[in-house]
Amino acid sequence: MTNALGSPLNVVLPQALAANAEAFRAVYRRHRLRGRIYFAHKANRSAALLRELAATDAGSGAGADVASLAELQHALGAGFGPGRIMATGPKTREFLWLAARSGVIVNADSLDELDELAALVAAHRLPRVRVMVRLSGFASPGVQLVSRRSRFGVPSALLAAALDRLEKHTDRLELVGVSYHLDTVGLAEKAIALESCLAALDECRRRDLPAWSVDIGGGFGVNYLADGEQWERYTSELAQAVLGRRPPMTWNGHGYGLRNQGGTLRGTLGLYPAYRPVAGPSYLDRLLATPAPERRRPLGTLLLDSMIDLDVEPGRALLDQCGLVLARVLEVRDGPDTLVRLDLNARDVSLEEHGVLMDPVVIPREERAAEPTEVYLLGNLCLESDLITRRRVSLPVRPRPGDLLAFVNTAGYFMDFSATRALHQPIARKVALFRTGGDWGWCLDEQYWPVHERAEAA
Ligand SMILES: Cc1ncc(COP(=O)(O)O)c(C=O)c1O
Incomplete structure (x- = not known):
């Protein structure tokens, strides 16, 4: 293949997605929860992966989380109906228009975005748009931990202002839920965010805005390494190398965030925790089993008891081994x-x-x-x-x-x-590698449509 298509060459395995989506769905079943698994498209530009996912039935059908106008176009073209698409991140006017025009859920990133969307709906006489509000900056009164600052979302302290806007635009926007996405592996931070979102949903309903979904974003992670001990040993040897106590292991003594300050190790290791035995679906499972910091009951139980739908947006985790x-x-x-x-x-x-x-x-x-x-x-x-x-x-x-x-x-x-x-x-060119009739087949990524096996069977 590389002789024909050159180096580098990207190879995707679209059929490996189904098992990953199903593993997430199994966690839903274990906790008796409903809701949608949206694949965060940004993690890979592949058409084959997206089309295969559009054809995959993970419970009620996995969806696509799109974070740009082009990603939305790509998802619509891959076969996702609007009911299976969530538009996230800060949006341009064109992105908002196509999202509203096609009827996907708009996960609003700011108060101004809610206004702009409502104005577009009015100006173009579009149907009422389903929206979520992304919240950030969570704090839990009883708990020391406060989530780190984020450039995205509406500060949770401004929830009342967001609900004011939604009330104002009630004939144009229909609130269906609230969301967060935190760029951290920390369970404690996510537990605070999830419990805060549940409290926000209570507040929505008190204000007569009946919203029943919480979208907890992505960040479930992947376990990249098989051997935890090797990983531990490697990182401690790296620290020794930075301190000059063993021969260098890196180019020009690069420390991956660590440095030697007069014989003392300073800085923080800026590496992904590559050995992560609790990652992907197991991380979701662990989060749902975690007691809510204030209410002290498992978050999964709180969701179930309040009959709240749980949406997730895994990118990396859905692409594990793909x-x-x-x-x-x-x-x-x-x-x-x-x-x-x-x-x-x-x-x-x-x-x-x-x-x-x-x-x-x-x-x-x-x-x-x-x-x-x-x-x-x-x-x-x-x-x-x-x-x-x-x-x-x-x-x-x-x-x-x-x-x-x-x-x-x-x-x-x-x-x-x-x-x-x-x-x-x-x-790099990209090819899709797939099983067909007990054999392996491949084609250019853009040529891949998930119909080969059925066509052959016919
Ligand atoms: C809003 C949102 N959802 C989902 C994701 C996917 O995260 P991950 O690939 O870590 O699961 C991201 C990543 O940046 C994001 O910003």
Whole structure:
């Protein structure tokens, strides 16, 4: 494939999505909850993944969370009906118009957005739009923890003002719920946010705005590594290396956020917690079992007792094991360190940017004996900073020019989120790899429609 389509090459596995969506749905069943699973489209631009999800029946049918005009167009074109699309994030007027025109739920990011949407509905005589209000800046009176500042959403302290606007626009906007998305792995922060949203829904209903859904966003995470002990050992050795107590493990002593200040370790490790045994659906399960900080009952029970629908917007977690990036080895340079130059750059597989340390798999061009080798992986940009790994990577086979390296489990954010055409280097082509009639088939991502098996069976 790389001979025909070049390097880098992105491979997505659309059929792997169904099991991930089903695993989330199983958590709903366990907690006897209703609501929709919206795939956060931003995590991957693939058409194949979106179309496959549109065809997948995870309970009542997974939906799409779209955060731009083009993502909304893409979701509509992939086969999602408006009832299965949620528009999130700050929006342009055009995005709001198409959302309102097509009848998707608008998850409003600010008070002004509610006004702008109501004005568009009036000016274009559109049907009443279902809206949610995204809240942020939660605090729990009895609890010390306050959620960190966010540039998104309506501060929860301004809930009353949001409800005033909704009352004012009641013939144009129909409130269906409130939401949050927190960029953290911390369960405690999320528990406060979820309980605050339940309180906000109580307040909506007191104000005669009957809203019955809470959307808790994404951020359920992925477990990227199999061995927790290895991960612990690696991070403590990294700290020792930063302190100069062992040979360096990284390019120019890079500390991933840690630094040596006069023999004392300072800073914080800016890495994704790559070993996360409680991630994805299990993280949701854990959150629902967590007692609400004030009411002290499990959050899942509170949702069930109040008959509130739970919506989620997983991006990364739904894409667990749904794709990989292939890159060709261009050059292997020996010296104090072995440097392996690849035909892709750090934006094509943005593991470093996202702080995820996963070693690639070597696919040798011809079979040869194992030869464990420590290497730095360099990108194809004429730029000092273009390092695919800023740490030394141990490979079981010494790479040679012409070999491929496979960066596995990279469908969520690492594959195309940051890709650019710097230096006129091509952006990776994307192919969909799928099972068909007991065999594997592949096609260009944009050519993929989830009809192949049924067509063959006919
Ligand atoms: C509003 C919203 N929902 C969902 C997500 C998806 O998050 P994740 O991919 O971590 O699940 C994001 C990510 O930025 C987001 O901003």
